[in-house]
Amino acid sequence: MADLCCHRRTILAVLLVCLTLFGSLLVQWPSMWNTFLRPKLAKSDVPVNNAAVNITNTTILVWYWAFGATQILRGNVCKDRYGIPNCILSDDRSLFPQADFVIFHNRELITGRQTLPLNLTRPHKQRWVWFSKESPANNGNLKPFAGQFNYTMFYRHDADFCTPYGWLEPHSVRTGMTVEDFIPKNKSSLACWIVSNFKAKYERTLIYNKLKKVIPVDLYGGAVHRRLPTKALLPTISHCYFYLTFENSIFEDYITEKLWRNAFGGGAVPVVLGPPRKNYEAMIPKDSFIHVDDFSSIEELGEFLKKLAGDRERYATYFKWKLNYTVVRHSNWLLEPYCQICTKLTTLQTPKVYWDLQAWEWKKSRRAAVNQSIN
Numbered sequence: 001m002a003d004l005c006c007h008r009r010t011i012l013a014v015l016l017v018c019l020t021l022f023g024s025l026l027v028q029w030p031s032m033w034n035t036f037l038r039p040k041l042a043k044s045d046v047p048v049n050n051a052a053v054n055i056t057n058t059t060i061l062v063w064y065w066a067f068g069a070t071q072i073l074r075g076n077v078c079k080d081r082y083g084i085p086n087c088i089l090s091d092d093r094s095l096f097p098q099a100d101f102v103i104f105h106n107r108e109l110i111t112g113r114q115t116l117p118l119n120l121t122r123p124h125k126q127r128w129v130w131f132s133k134e135s136p137a138n139n140g141n142l143k144p145f146a147g148q149f150n151y152t153m154f155y156r157h158d159a160d161f162c163t164p165y166g167w168l169e170p171h172s173v174r175t176g177m178t179v180e181d182f183i184p185k186n187k188s189s190l191a192c193w194i195v196s197n198f199k200a201k202y203e204r205t206l207i208y209n210k211l212k213k214v215i216p217v218d219l220y221g222g223a224v225h226r227r228l229p230t231k232a233l234l235p236t237i238s239h240c241y242f243y244l245t246f247e248n249s250i251f252e253d254y255i256t257e258k259l260w261r262n263a264f265g266g267g268a269v270p271v272v273l274g275p276p277r278k279n280y281e282a283m284i285p286k287d288s289f290i291h292v293d294d295f296s297s298i299e300e301l302g303e304f305l306k307k308l309a310g311d312r313e314r315y316a317t318y319f320k321w322k323l324n325y326t327v328v329r330h331s332n333w334l335l336e337p338y339c340q341i342c343t344k345l346t347t348l349q350t351p352k353v354y355w356d357l358q359a360w361e362w363k364k365s366r367r368a369a370v371n372q373s374i375n
């Protein structure tokens with residue numbers, strides 16, 4: 001019964017296809033006629049497989065370098081460094097007329113050190129990318145850029161090119177490895193914090209001021225004239241049971257290198273001040289961190305940390321996830337995401353224009369319920 005049914009459908013489908021073909025033959029007769037009359041190409045000029053031969057390069061133009069830190073582009077950077085073929089990354093402005101994408105880092109635009117090349121004729125196919133890794137609190141006024149950009153490169157997950165500060169990848173460890181192998185020995189400080197910007201009005205400063213009354217907190221960084229050289233950063237953090245991973249502002253997905261590089265990389269348990277716990281749990285295991293919001297007061301948080309540091313078994317549970325995951329970050333925070341544009345071409349919405357970039361940037365601004373902690 002079912003077979004017969006399918007059979008009938010097949011016959012119908014074949015008939016339909018034939019009719020369609022016949023119809024299109026009639027419609028396209030003039031152009032086909034053209035094809036027949038056109039001089040034949042020499043045999044060697046005829047591509048055997050168009051799809052394979054007709055590969056075009058995508059040109060990505062870096063209009064200027066973020067923070068003025070010029071990177072030297074030698075050879076075919078995307079292919080040589082990241083194995084991404086047919087992707088030409090350049091900072092040569094003379095390529096503007098043929099560039100498929102042009103990248104503009106936000107900081108220089110809002111400070112006026114750089115401007116959009118509005119005086120040049122923008123090729124029809126060219127797409128402009130707005131790039132920032134800062135939170136909306138530090139991106140300035142984006143209203144002047146309404147209608148200019150086609151795509152966003154941002155840490156947020158709904159950006160066209162999402163460039164988070166880090167992420168986890170599953171891995172399997174050598175058999176016989178235990179959680180203890182992931183906990184640095186010689187813990188000597190209870191809690192550490194590296195702070196470069198120590199404004200009294202910052203929420204994180206208020207929390208620190210309360211916390212230091214309950215537990216000792218070792219402070220480092222420019223703000224307290226105890227700057228750590230890069231190579232001393234992770235070794236210093238590894239001596240701390242806990243690392244205060246306090247973001248400078250609280251926005252969805254705004255989870256920075258303070259977590260990925262400092263806390264996770266240094267082997268300290270992060271105590272986070274940032275977006276709500278749920279947002280963290282979308283990216284990292286729920287037992288890999290302590291959230292300031294988990295406590296009804298900073299005193300309670302301090303007491304908890306004190307107890308946890310003294311309970312080896314319980315403390316170790318915060319490292320269990322390291323048996324299954326490894327932390328990954330971009331090997332070069334500019335070049336890698338720039339080249340990766342070429343790997344996303346087929347998934348991009350086209351055409352697309354950010355008619356109100358400012359509104360898009362702020363639409364996810366949700367303050368976490370941290371007020372309770374300060375009181």
Ligand SMILES: *[C@@H]1O[C@H](CO)[C@@H](O)[C@H](O)[C@H]1NC(C)=O
Nearest residue numbers: 047049050051053054055056
């Ligand atoms: C080859 O690629 C170019 C540029 O994308 C396109 O315009 C052209 O139609 C392609 N030719 C064939 C035969 O597919």
Ligand SMILES: *[C@@H]1O[C@H](CO)[C@@H](O)[C@H](O)[C@H]1NC(C)=O
Nearest residue numbers: 054055056057076086087088
């Ligand atoms: C693409 O770029 C590479 C490297 O610059 C070059 O060798 C190649 O000829 C280019 N291909 C096309 C189709 O333009």
Ligand SMILES: *[C@@H]1O[C@H](CO)[C@@H](O)[C@H](O)[C@H]1NC(C)=O
Nearest residue numbers: 093114115116117118119120
């Ligand atoms: C267009 O403006 C840029 C600065 O954004 C400048 O460097 C360039 O010389 C100008 N080009 C023309 C053709 O006016």
Ligand SMILES: *[C@@H]1O[C@H](CO)[C@@H](O)[C@H](O)[C@H]1NC(C)=O
Nearest residue numbers: 183184185186187235238239
């Ligand atoms: C821990 O400290 C001891 C003594 O201070 C030292 O000998 C040892 O190398 C240290 N271990 C690590 C992993 O830093």
Ligand SMILES: *[C@@H]1O[C@H](CO)[C@@H](O)[C@H](O)[C@H]1NC(C)=O
Nearest residue numbers: 172173285320321323324325
């Ligand atoms: C980690 O992986 C092991 C197997 O390799 C598995 O038994 C265990 O459930 C995993 N743990 C977590 C937290 O995913």
Ligand SMILES: *[C@@H]1O[C@H](CO)[C@@H](O)[C@H](O)[C@H]1NC(C)=O
Nearest residue numbers: 147148149150350351352353
């Ligand atoms: C890119 O943005 C410009 C400026 O709004 C617009 O004119 C153009 O059509 C957009 N291109 C694509 C492919 O979305």
Ligand SMILES: *[C@@H]1O[C@H](CO)[C@@H](O)[C@H](O)[C@H]1NC(C)=O
Nearest residue numbers: 203367368369370371372374
């Ligand atoms: C949290 O504090 C901010 C200002 O510090 C205030 O605008 C907001 O209403 C407070 N939210 C709650 C839930 O108390």
